[in-house]
Structures are given as structure tokens and as C-alpha cells.
Amino acid sequence: MQIKERFRDPTLAKKIAGYIRKLAPPYEVKFCHVCGTHEWTITHYGLRALLPETVDVIAGPGCPVCVLPAAEIDEAIQLALNGIAVTTFGDVIRVPGSESSLQEAKASGGDVRIVYSVRDAVKMAEKESEKEFVFFAIGFETTAPLTAIEILDKQLENLSFLVSHRLIPPAMELLLGVGDLHIDGFIAPGHVSTIIGVKPYEIFPKAYHMPTIVAGFEPLDVLFAVSMLLKQLRTGEARLENEYTRSVDWKGNVKAQQLMEKVFDVVGGRWRGLGKIPLSALALKEEFMAYDARKKYGIKIERSRDLLPGCLCHLVMIGKIKPSECGLFMKTCRPESPKGACMVSMEGTCRIWARHKA
Numbered sequence: 117m118q119i120k121e122r123f124r125d126p127t128l129a130k131k132i133a134g135y136i137r138k139l140a141p142p143y144e145v146k147f148c149h150v151c152g153t154h155e156w157t158i159t160h161y162g163l164r165a166l167l168p169e170t171v172d173v174i175a176g177p178g179c180p181v182c183v184l185p186a187a188e189i190d191e192a193i194q195l196a197l198n199g200i201a202v203t204t205f206g207d208v209i210r211v212p213g214s215e216s217s218l219q220e221a222k223a224s225g226g227d228v229r230i231v232y233s234v235r236d237a238v239k240m241a242e243k244e245s246e247k248e249f250v251f252f253a254i255g256f257e258t259t260a261p262l263t264a265i266e267i268l269d270k271q272l273e274n275l276s277f278l279v280s281h282r283l284i285p286p287a288m289e290l291l292l293g294v295g296d297l298h299i300d301g302f303i304a305p306g307h308v309s310t311i312i313g314v315k316p317y318e319i320f321p322k323a324y325h326m327p328t329i330v331a332g333f334e335p336l337d338v339l340f341a342v343s344m345l346l347k348q349l350r351t352g353e354a355r356l357e358n359e360y361t362r363s364v365d366w367k368g369n370v371k372a373q374q375l376m377e378k379v380f381d382v383v384g385g386r387w388r389g390l391g392k393i394p395l396s397a398l399a400l401k402e403e404f405m406a407y408d409a410r411k412k413y414g415i416k417i418e419r420s421r422d423l424l425p426g427c428l429c430h431l432v433m434i435g436k437i438k439p440s441e442c443g444l445f446m447k448t449c450r451p452e453s454p455k456g457a458c459m460v461s462m463e464g465t466c467r468i469w470a471r472h473k474a
Contacts, residue, residue: 122336123332123334123335123336123337124161124334124335124336125336128336129166129335129336129339130166132336132339132340132343133166133167133339135343136166136167136168136171136339136342136343136346137168139343139346139347139350140167140168140170140171140346141170141346141349141350142170143170144170144171144172145170145171145172145300145301145346145349146172146173146174146298146299146300146435147171147172147173147174147299147300147301147302147303147341147342147345148173148174148175148176148288148291148299148301148302148303148435149173149174149175149176149178149302149303149305149331149338150176150177150178150284150287150288150302150303150304150305151178151303151304151305151306151307151308151333151463152178152179152180152182152461152462152463152464152465152468153178153305153306153307153333153463154175154178154303154305154306154331154333154338155175155178155463155465155468156462156463156468156472157333157334157335157337157338158173158338159468159469159472159473160468160472161335163335163338163339166339167342171342171346173303173338173342174299174435175432175433175435175465176287176288176291176433176434176435177287177291177387177390177433177434178284178305178463179433179457179458179461179463179464179465180254180255180256180259180282180461180463181205181207181208181211181254181457181460181461181463181464182211182388182429182433182457182458182460182461182463182464182465183282183287183387183388183390183433183457184208184211184254184280184388184457185386185387185388185420185422186212186213186214186388186420186421186422187213187214187386187417187420188278188280188386189208189211189212189213189214189217189218190213190214190215190417190420191278191409191410191415191417192204192208192213192218192250192252192278193213193216193217193218193221193226194415194417195250195278195409195413195415196218196221196222196226196227196228197221197224197225197226198413199227199248200227200248200249200250200413201227201228201229201240201244201247201248201249201250202218202226202227202228202229202250202252202278203229203230203231203236203237203240203249203250203251203252204218204228204229204230204231204251204252204254205230205231205232205254206230207460207461207462208252208254209222209228209230210454210460211457211460211461212424212454212455212456212457212460213420214419214420214421214422215421231251233262234251234253234262234263234266235262235266237249237251237266237275238251238266238270238272238275241272241274241275242270242272244274245272245274246274247274248274248276249272249274249275249276250275250276250277250278250409251263251266251275251276251277251278252278252280253277253278253279253280253281254280254281255281255282256281256282256283256284256305256307256308257281257283257284257308257311257312257376258307258308258310258311259281260281260311260376260380260398261311261369261372261373261375261376263277263279263281263379264375264376264378264379264380265375267379267400267404267407268375268378268379271407275407276406276407276408276409276412276413277400277407277408277409278409278410279380279398279399279400279408280397281380281397281398282385282387282396282397282398283382283395283396283397283398284304284305284308284312285312285316285317285319286393286394286395286396287387287390287393287396288302288304288317288320289319289320290390290393290396291434291435292320292324292326294434294436296436297434297435297436299326299435300327300345300349301326301327301328301329301345301348301349302317302320302326302327302328302329303329303331303338303341303342303345304317304328304329304330304331305330306330306331306332306333306337306360306363306364307333309330309360309364309368310363310364310368310369311368311369311372311373312368312373313364313365313366313367313368313369314330314356314358314364314365314366314368315366315367315368317330317356318356320354320356321354321355321356324354325354326354327344327345327348327349327353327354327355328354328355328356328357329341329344329345329356329357329358329359330356330357330358330359330360330364331359331360332359332360332362332363337359337360340359341359344357344359376398378401379400379401379404380398380399380400380401381398381399381400381401382395382397382398383395383397383398383399384396384397385397385398388422388423388429388430388433388457389422389423389429389430389433390430390433390434423456424455424456426442426443426444426448426455427442427444427449427455427456428441428442428443428444428456429442429456429457429458429466432456432458432465432466433458433465438469439458439465439466439469439470440469440473442456442466444456445466445469445470446470449466450470451467451470451471454466454467
């Protein structure tokens with residue numbers, strides 16, 4: 117039996133669910149994951165239905181497209197409408213900025229191109245050497261090394277970077293400071309952890325007495341993680357454990373980390389609907405400023421607006437409400453006509469619920 121088949125075994129899932137029911141306390145507990153793929157797995161496979169009523173798994177800000185602040189979308193729109201070819205991933209072009217999206221900018225004559233990787237953007241810039249290109253670099257620690265390697269390897273005069281990478285552990289720490297948000301344990305994201313390893317999550321059990329499990333993306337991975345968290349709660353412990361040992365180790369991908377350290381400084385960054393989070397974003401180092409699109413083109417956004425009236429994406433992204441509790445959900449905000457960022461990406465909680473629950 118292949119690994120995927122083993123980790124989707126319904127008979128074993130029922131056994132783990134039974135074990136979870138035995139471990140579950142009589143009072144409500146909430147575990148927060150911070151990964152769009154985790155939410156897809158939980159919702160697609162109906163894992164919440166296997167959990168006892170007292171155990172809830174809520175979704176944190178784990179969708180990289182969803183957390184892009186409107187101001188940075190506005191920057192990309194400004195570039196595209198000024199004749200610069202803006203290259204980025206497919207989901208990004210539909211994310212609402214303050215007044216419009218990159219998709220609408222393209223319809224208005226802006227040069228917006230979908231790519232599958234930063235390497236595609238490099239190839240375009242090489243082929244059209246007389247044209248100015250910008251790669252809109254988004255994503256968490258998972259994609260940042262790919263941006264870094266291209267900046268180090270292919271420094272083209274006609275290609276610059278609009279860097280909008282974000283870091284997950286600071287966002288997790290922010291959640292613990294939200295006064296009326298109760299969290300009893302974290303399920304840390306597997307993709308990010310393959311790069312940064314397990315070590316960066318040490319702060320949560322040590323400083324916050326918060327049980328934390330790094331988990332994979334298959335249904336049994338998630339159920340194992342929930343059972344591990346419940347075992348810690350039952351004994352009153354708070355430890356950092358790694359369920360995803362087949363892909364994640366303590367140190368992570370050291371080479372990828374070194375690439376990021378060579379190219380980027382860690383700075384404060386804004387997250388859509390969440391405000392500015394200290395040390396949660398990446399910016400190009402001084403030596404690479406010639407490739408910083410913000411500096412090169414003097415981009416200035418005076419005002420921005422993250423949320424449309426009635427949109428509750430900011431509450432969905434921290435797990436305070438479920439998508440169905442937003443008045444716009446599946447009414448004026450639908451996958452084909454999204455009003456909020458959470459309805460755009462395949463990793464957005466609202467989009468996932470719309471496709472698999474509505």
C-alpha cells in the first residue's frame with residue numbers, strides 16, 4: 117500500500133477518531149491550524165464530523181494569497197497600468213485590491229501575465245529584453261527560497277521583484293495575543309516546516325505553554341495531530357512534537373534557509389485585515405535594491421482598503437468565525453465573483469467551504 121493510501125485508510129481513520137473521543141475532555145477545546153492545505157483536507161474529507169463536539173479545529177491565516185494586503189495588490193496594479201509586465205501566480209490576479217484587481221487591470225489594458233514559477237518570469241524577461249518585467253513574489257517560507265535563488269542566479273536589468281513574502285511563526289504568535297480568541301494548541305503547517313524545520317516553533321510551548329504539532333496533509337496526519345494535542349492536554353503538558361517525520365526534521369532545509377538569509381532581511385509586514393506584524397515579512401537586502409520594484413519605479417500608494425463593507429475575511433482568517441457566519445458568504449461573495457480574498461484562492465477558507473460544504 118502506498119503512503120497516500122495508508123494515510124487515507126477509512127478504517128484506520130475511524131479507529132483514530134475513536135481514540136480521539138476517549139481523549140476528548142468534557143469542555144470545549146480549540147486547535148488552530150495555519151495552513152490552507154490542512155483546511156482543504158479537513159473540509160474535503162469531512163474530518164470535523166469525526167471529532168467529538170467538544171473538539172474544534174479552526175483555521176488560522178495559512179493562505180498566502182489571502183493575507184496579501186490590498187496596498188500591495190494596488191502596487192502591482194499601478195505597475196501593470198504603467199506599461200510594465202507584471203508576472204504572478206494565477207490566484208493572485210483575482211484578489212481584490214482597494215478598488216479593483218489585477219484581472220480588472222488586465223481587462224483595462226494592463227500587462228498582467230500568469231506564470232507557474234519565478235523561473236517562467238525570468239524566461240519571459242530574457243526573451244523580451246526590451247520590455248520591463250516585474251515578478252510579484254508572494255508566499256510563505258515555502259516559496260521564498262525560489263525567489264531568492266533566481267535573484268542570485270539571474271540578475272537581469274529588465275526584471276525586478278515586488279516582494280510580498282510572509283513568515284508563519286510571527287502570525288501564529290499574533291493569534292495568541294488576540295484577547296477573545298481561545299486556542300488550546302497549534303497544528304503547524306507541513307509545507308512551511310519542510311523549509312524552516314521544527315525548531316522555530318519552540319517558542320510556543322516554552323513561552324506560551326502551547327502544545328504544538330507539526331503535521332502532514334493527509335487525513336490521518338491531521339487526526340494523529342489532534343490526538344497528540346489531546347494527549348498533551350490530558351497530562352497538562354506543552355511540548356513541540358513532529359508528526360510529519362517523513363518530510364520534516366528539526367533543522368529543516370538548511371540550504372533554502374541560507375538562500376533566504378543571503379537575499380532578504382526580516383522586517384515588519386502588513387497582513388490583510390490583521391494589521392502590521394513585527395518581523396513577519398521579507399525585504400530585499402541593500403545589495404539587491406536595484407531589483408526592488410518599489411524602489412526602481414517609485415511606487416506610492418497613499419490609501420488602501422483591505423476589506424469591502426460587510427466582508428469578514430479578517431475574522432475568518434484568525435478562526436474567530438466560520439465562513440458561513442459571514443453575511444456575504446455564498447450570497448454576494450461566491451467563487452465566481454469573490455468579494456473577499458478568502459474566497460479567491462484554492463487555499464482560502466471561504467473558497468474551500470464554498471466548494472466542499474455549500
